[in-house]
Amino acid sequence: MSLALYGHPFSSYTQKVLIALYENNTPFEFRGIGPDSPEHTAQWLQRWPLRKFPVLVDGERNVVETSIIIEYLQLAHPGPVRLLPADPMTALDVRFLDRFFDLHVMTPGQRAVDGALTGDPARRDEGRAFAEEKLELAYTWLEGHLAGKTWAAGEVYTMADCAASSSLFYADWTHRIAPTYPVLRAYRERLLARPSYARAVNEARPYRPLFPLGAPDRD
Numbered sequence: 001m002s003l004a005l006y007g008h009p010f011s012s013y014t015q016k017v018l019i020a021l022y023e024n025n026t027p028f029e030f031r032g033i034g035p036d037s038p039e040h041t042a043q044w045l046q047r048w049p050l051r052k053f054p055v056l057v058d059g060e061r062n063v064v065e066t067s068i069i070i071e072y073l074q075l076a077h078p079g080p081v082r083l084l085p086a087d088p089m090t091a092l093d094v095r096f097l098d099r100f101f102d103l104h105v106m107t108p109g110q111r112a113v114d115g116a117l118t119g120d121p122a123r124r125d126e127g128r129a130f131a132e133e134k135l136e137l138a139y140t141w142l143e144g145h146l147a148g149k150t151w152a153a154g155e156v157y158t159m160a161d162c163a164a165s166s167s168l169f170y171a172d173w174t175h176r177i178a179p180t181y182p183v184l185r186a187y188r189e190r191l192l193a194r195p196s197y198a199r200a201v202n203e204a205r206p207y208r209p210l211f212p213l214g215a216p217d218r219d
């Protein structure tokens, strides 16, 4: 059964799933959502009226929510890289960390982006202030958690690192990870050097002018 992914190359959650697909070299068709392909937008909305992307399509089946998509890929289209460990307790740690990056890094970052997208300076400032406060809490916790680890859950690359990649990428653009967090900065660099994520970042490069807070000249 052939796979298709509806999403946008510059979207953080789309990238989270692209990383999982690239890690295992899983064949799929990318169906970009945007003004250049209104047919994809219409199909996406029909498949998932809650208007969130990405959406994975496997034959007749629509799979939504990035963590579920990654777990689905491992169940239905497994490859050599296991993103969910076989040991249930280790898998629980991975799921917790995946939730951490989505809820405590991606969500505040999105709030800043959404505020800026309104075009209202007051909402832009409010979104940014919210993000800065929440991201500082997350950065502080991660600095301690990541000490002595290569990847989020230890020595093995997992789904948590897929979630970390794009959330920390855009979080740093929104509220810079200060030099006082050397462990977290080094982890972000390792994520960026991973070929699966480097590929996703390069594919999204042409869209950087879309970042409403202004894309910095790095990464």
Ligand SMILES: N[C@@H](CCC(=O)N[C@@H](CS)C(=O)NCC(=O)O)C(=O)O
Residues within 6 Å of the ligand: 011, 012, 013, 014, 051, 052, 053, 054, 064, 065, 066, 067
């Ligand atoms: N919890 C969802 C979040 C998906 C999400 O927020 N996607 C963004 C794109 S990065 C989106 O659909 N934005 C459009 C909107 O919120 O209207 C997941 O993990 O798939």
